[in-house]
Amino acid sequence: MTPESKIAIAGLYKIFGPDPAAALPLVRDRGIGKTELLEQHGHVLGLDNISMTVRQGDVHVVMGLSGSGKSTLIRHLNRLIEPTAGSIHVDGTDIMDLSPRALRHFRRHRASMVFQRFALHPHRTVLGNVAYGLRVQGVKRATAEARARGWIERVGLSGFEDRFPTALSGGMQQRVGLARALATDSDILLMDEAFSALDPLIRTDMQGVLLALQAELRKTIVFITHDLDEALRLGDRIAILRDGAVIQEGTTPEIVMRPADAYIADFVKDINRARVLRVKAVMTSDRAGARGPAVDAQTTLEEALTAFHDDPSGRRPVSREGEGIVGSVGLPEILRAIERPDISGSDARVTPQARAAG
Amino acid sequence: MADPNWLIDFPAIDDATLRAINRAIDDAYLGFTRTFGAAIEDAFLPLLRLMVWVEQMLLGAPWWLVIAVIAGLAWAASRRPALVGLVVGSFLFIGIMGMWEDTMRTMAMIAVCTLMAVTAGIPIGVLMSRSDRLKGAVVPVLDVMQTMPSFVYLIPVVMLLGLGKVPGVLAVVIYAIPPVIRLTDLGIRLVNEEVLEATDAFGASPWQRLWGVQVPLALPNIMAGINQTIMMALSMVVVASMIGVKGLGQPVLRAVTNQYFAMGVLNGLAVVLLAIIFDRLTQSYGRRLQRYRDDA
Ligand SMILES: Nc1ncnc2c1ncn2[C@@H]1O[C@H](COP(=O)(O)OP(=O)(O)O)[C@@H](O)[C@H]1O
Numbered sequence: 001m002t003p004e005s006k007i008a009i010a011g012l013y014k015i016f017g018p019d020p021a022a023a024l025p026l027v028r029d030r031g032i033g034k035t036e037l038l039e040q041h042g043h044v045l046g047l048d049n050i051s052m053t054v055r056q057g058d059v060h061v062v063m064g065l066s067g068s069g070k071s072t073l074i075r076h077l078n079r080l081i082e083p084t085a086g087s088i089h090v091d092g093t094d095i096m097d098l099s100p101r102a103l104r105h106f107r108r109h110r111a112s113m114v115f116q117r118f119a120l121h122p123h124r125t126v127l128g129n130v131a132y133g134l135r136v137q138g139v140k141r142a143t144a145e146a147r148a149r150g151w152i153e154r155v156g157l158s159g160f161e162d163r164f165p166t167a168l169s170g171g172m173q174q175r176v177g178l179a180r181a182l183a184t185d186s187d188i189l190l191m192d193e194a195f196s197a198l199d200p201l202i203r204t205d206m207q208g209v210l211l212a213l214q215a216e217l218r219k220t221i222v223f224i225t226h227d228l229d230e231a232l233r234l235g236d237r238i239a240i241l242r243d244g245a246v247i248q249e250g251t252t253p254e255i256v257m258r259p260a261d262a263y264i265a266d267f268v269k270d271i272n273r274a275r276v277l278r279v280k281a282v283m284t285s286d287r288a289g290a291r292g293p294a295v296d297a298q299t300t301l302e303e304a305l306t307a308f309h310d311d312p313s314g315r316r317p318v319s320r321e322g323e324g325i326v327g328s329v330g331l332p333e334i335l336r337a338i339e340r341p342d343i344s345g346s347d348a349r350v351t352p353q354a355r356a357a358g
Numbered sequence: 359m360a361d362p363n364w365l366i367d368f369p370a371i372d373d374a375t376l377r378a379i380n381r382a383i384d385d386a387y388l389g390f391t392r393t394f395g396a397a398i399e400d401a402f403l404p405l406l407r408l409m410v411w412v413e414q415m416l417l418g419a420p421w422w423l424v425i426a427v428i429a430g431l432a433w434a435a436s437r438r439p440a441l442v443g444l445v446v447g448s449f450l451f452i453g454i455m456g457m458w459e460d461t462m463r464t465m466a467m468i469a470v471c472t473l474m475a476v477t478a479g480i481p482i483g484v485l486m487s488r489s490d491r492l493k494g495a496v497v498p499v500l501d502v503m504q505t506m507p508s509f510v511y512l513i514p515v516v517m518l519l520g521l522g523k524v525p526g527v528l529a530v531v532i533y534a535i536p537p538v539i540r541l542t543d544l545g546i547r548l549v550n551e552e553v554l555e556a557t558d559a560f561g562a563s564p565w566q567r568l569w570g571v572q573v574p575l576a577l578p579n580i581m582a583g584i585n586q587t588i589m590m591a592l593s594m595v596v597v598a599s600m601i602g603v604k605g606l607g608q609p610v611l612r613a614v615t616n617q618y619f620a621m622g623v624l625n626g627l628a629v630v631l632l633a634i635i636f637d638r639l640t641q642s643y644g645r646r647l648q649r650y651r652d653d654a
């Protein structure tokens with residue numbers, strides 16, 4: 001565990017059914033898979049030995065097809081679902097050890113959640129919804145509402161404070177959902193397919209809103225999605241889930257450039273790598289010999305190419321917002337990253353690197 | 359079997375045995391009322407005081423004030439001038455036809471009964487919604503309370519408490535409470551799972567979840583239950599008058615026994631007007647509680 005680790009999940013199992021405890025050894029010790037467990041033993045394998053570390057300040061994406069266990073996993077992080085076995089340490093405390101009271105405190109102050117279908121309180125106004133988390137914390141109405149107004153403004157809903165959720169479009173409702181989660185000032189944000197129910201344009205819009213807020217707030221975000229583009233746009237790290245098990249975990253470029261198996265390779269084969277990968281993924285910290293105008297670390301490789309028009313063989317300095325020049329990048333690395341990798345079976349297996357790409 | 363006729367005549371126990379059984383039950387209950395009657399009567403003293411207080415207030419206040427207050431309530435509940443007009447018109451008619459006093463007594467009775475039914479019914483409904491076992495136990499009792507002919511449970515109530523207001527209120531509440539209980543339970547069970555999950559995710563305590571989310575979202579259903587309870591209480595007015603509850607029921611009862619047709623119709627009409635007013639009032643209020651659903 002690195003010191004910057006925020007959430008550490010270890011050996012997490014969830015089995016649904018009449019007697020999960022009895023079914024656990026079948027899965028854990030005899031390695032029975034999801035299909036067999038269901039057909040032979042009548043239990044559903046929700047999560048299969050998940051171990052995963054979420055770093056402080058990262059957007060950690062969990063991606064997988066429908067039914068792969070994404071919602072089940074994220075609901076364990078605030079114990080909306082109790083595990084069959086395993087532990088989840090948040091800042092060193094196993095949240096499975098929390099008393100009901102301590103768990104409420106954890107949910108009020110440490111981890112807030114955004115839901116796929118918004119799950120707003122229909123009988124409260126936008127203001128009432130955004131202030132809800134604070135009211136539950138015991139903050140006085142006037143204070144709670146004043147703070148809620150600030151968040152409503154941040155998500156671009158000023159003027160809608162007194163509307164009821166049913167009067168709002170899906171995109172606006174999810175802005176309320178986001179403001180409600182941010183208002184509690186929790187350091188962890190859990191987002192379960194938060195943008196999946198929105199139209200593509202609105203979805204892109206909301207991703208932008210989230211990225212802008214995150215650039216400033218630096219929360220630890222666990223973001224669930226089944227959409228690869230969304231995962232690549234938002235994620236610092238991505239974990240891929242299949243049948244309740246993590247089959248690959250790594251930084252975005254790692255996943256794209258070295259998919260662990262054919263399943264993931266299939267996921268990533270059609271993406272436009274030049275648009276998805278960013279300079280930060282291919283740059284080196286060595287800045288010797290770099291000249292010309294700086295390229296931002298967040299620039300996509302496609303845009304970065306234009307910086308080499310006049311001088312294809314030179315290197316360009318790379319800057320990062322607030323940090324100045326942090327390294328350099330040259331054309332060969334960019335071209336190598338854009339090339340489609342050849343995936344040849346198991347030797348492509350990735351070991352997650354300690355290097356942070358973002 | 360000594361008697362070969364048992365295939366033809368139902369083999370009922372003989373009359374003497376039946377009489378003995380009935381007598382035994384009656385004696386046991388009588389013994390119970392003798393021992394505890396006074397204590398139970400004392401326990402219901404606050405109820406009697408409340409009943410008398412409400413009645414005195416309605417009878418003591420000037421008629422125009424009563425009409426103004428009820429019209430104000432109608433406006434607050436519905437924001438509809440038509441309903442306010444109906445309220446004022448109905449009460450003027452009742453007053454002009456000389457039924458003011460009986461109507462006020464009946465209203466006092468209905469108000470107290472509804473209050474009792476709601477204060478007891480909502481908590482029972484809430485508990486029921488949390489436990490399927492409790493629900494399984496309570497539902498048959500409610501079914502019996504609603505289908506048992508209402509005269510039947512007047513008997514033990516009267517044996518226990520005699521004639522008067524308190525047994526009247528008890529009989530009415532027993533008869534009228536099931537809808538509040540049922541619809542509170544239903545309303546809470548119908549609250550959206552995802553909304554509740556979100557509520558939990560923000561760390562709401564069970565109490566905050568109940569009063570901040572479940573009850574408010576169940577309120578339209580609860581109001582429908584209260585509405586039905588009021589209607590059922592009104593339908594008990596005549597029956598309750600048989601055990602000495604004053605109000606519109608007594609003239610109706612007298613009209614029936616003496617064949618006073620006009621008197622029966624007039625007082626019956628007053629009950630109908632009260633029913634319509636209470637019905638419209640509670641329904642409009644129920645609708646206004648849901649206005650967030652169609653906020654455009
Ligand atoms: N309460 C439950 N009871 C039984 N099976 C469940 C329950 N919740 C989820 N599952 C099963 O667990 C698996 C993972 O579900 P879920 O976490 O909702 O997937 P995802 O969010 O990735 O679509 C699915 O096979 C689903 O049917």
Ligand SMILES: [Mg+2]
Pocket residue numbers: 070071072193
């Ligand atoms: Mg899901």
